[in-house]
Amino acid sequence: MKKILLPVLAFMALTACNNDDNVNNQDINYSKLPQEFPFATLATVNGVDVINGGFGSGATAHPTRKGEFYVITDRGPNTAYSNGIKFLIPNFTPTIMHFKINADGNIxxxxxxxxxxxSGQPITGLPNPIGMGSTGExxxxxxxxxxxxDNYGLDSESIVVAADGTFWVSDEYGPxxxxxxxxGVEIERISPIGVNTGTRKLPAVLAKxxxxxxxxxxxxTPDGKMLVGTMxxxxxxxxKVLATNxxxxxxxxxxxxxGQTKQYLYKQDGGASDSVCDITAISNSEFLVIERDGNFGSQGGTKKVYRINLTGASDVTGSDLTAVDGLKINNKTLEQSTWDEINTAGLKPVSKTLAVDLVSKIGYEHDKFEGIVYLGGNKLAIFNDDDFGVVDNGNGTPKAKILPKTGKVDKGTMYVVDIQ
Known part of the structure; x- marks a missing residue:
């Protein structure tokens, strides 16, 4: 009897899941976007409200239910101070928010x-000790x-949800x-060779x-086989002095x-102050990546998304994963080499074409454009990091983070845009 009953129950559960998916995979009403996330105040520091924000450092879609997403905070509200940073809420725990676009089109x-x-205890965003992924901060x-x-501290910046409902998160410490x-309980921590966490490793050079x-x-990747990360x-x-490219x-x-790793070169349009931020997959070889600077969009900031393809790009990992300086060209590191030298050596970066310029397309006004999710059909969900509504007012003192165009406090917002 049990042998008959179990398959029947399994079939009923699968049918229920499929019915839910059919409902959830109907067309989603994105017409009310852009829309801010709902916020409360976490704390008031020196008379400044720190909002329960920060969601948007990274984003990912639910693996089966259309219209559902996960966004993640970074290490928490902070300001620059001396040779490090002030943590405005030192016990803040990096957090994932699961949300959906409901039938009314609202978040x-x-x-x-x-x-x-x-062990199941909440972590903090505090830096790791030496040997465990320290940034020197x-x-x-x-x-x-x-x-x-904090041995398990994380400056989380991206998030992936797997088909089994578990999460993969990358950060700015180890990395x-x-x-x-x-x-949200840690299962495995993968870090560069030389960083004392876990048994599976990334190339040692990434610790630099x-x-x-x-x-x-x-x-x-859509086949669920590979993680793809951007430095x-x-x-x-x-x-620091010799890395001139x-x-x-x-x-x-x-x-x-x-556990095999590969590395590819990416050529930024901007310089040292610009950032390559989140990445989202179109296929197993084609992706969308963010390039941005630190300025507000309304003040001439750069906020672009590029299509890139790994096909035809050179794997620059080299044969020795323990080499702290990685692959070299004529006894120079890749970061010391010019693009002409790299090209002469036969090494090709990933190909890239512009997918969308958010400033010209939608008048994007935020400074930190950090989360993207490809929705299919050349539509892209985008998210900003609002820094919990605070920025540095000098010497570690917080002040409200104000959008210069509207005069409002910056808050995490979801947009959907068409791309080329």
Missing amino acids: EVLKYIKLKNP IAYGVDGSVLPT HIVHYSAE RRPNRGMEGMCM QSTMYVPT TTLTRIVTFDLAT
């Missing part, structure tokens, strides 16, 4: 998921006191790629990312079954 929050260490409290480090359960400019974007800016290889950054892939 409806479904769940908040706080990230946790392997010192964390300070609002009063200027030095804060402790780490961390696998979390559906409840610039502080606060680590693995800013990450996505999963935000030119890495300091071999050193400020338009060169790297894309890294990680095969989830074998």
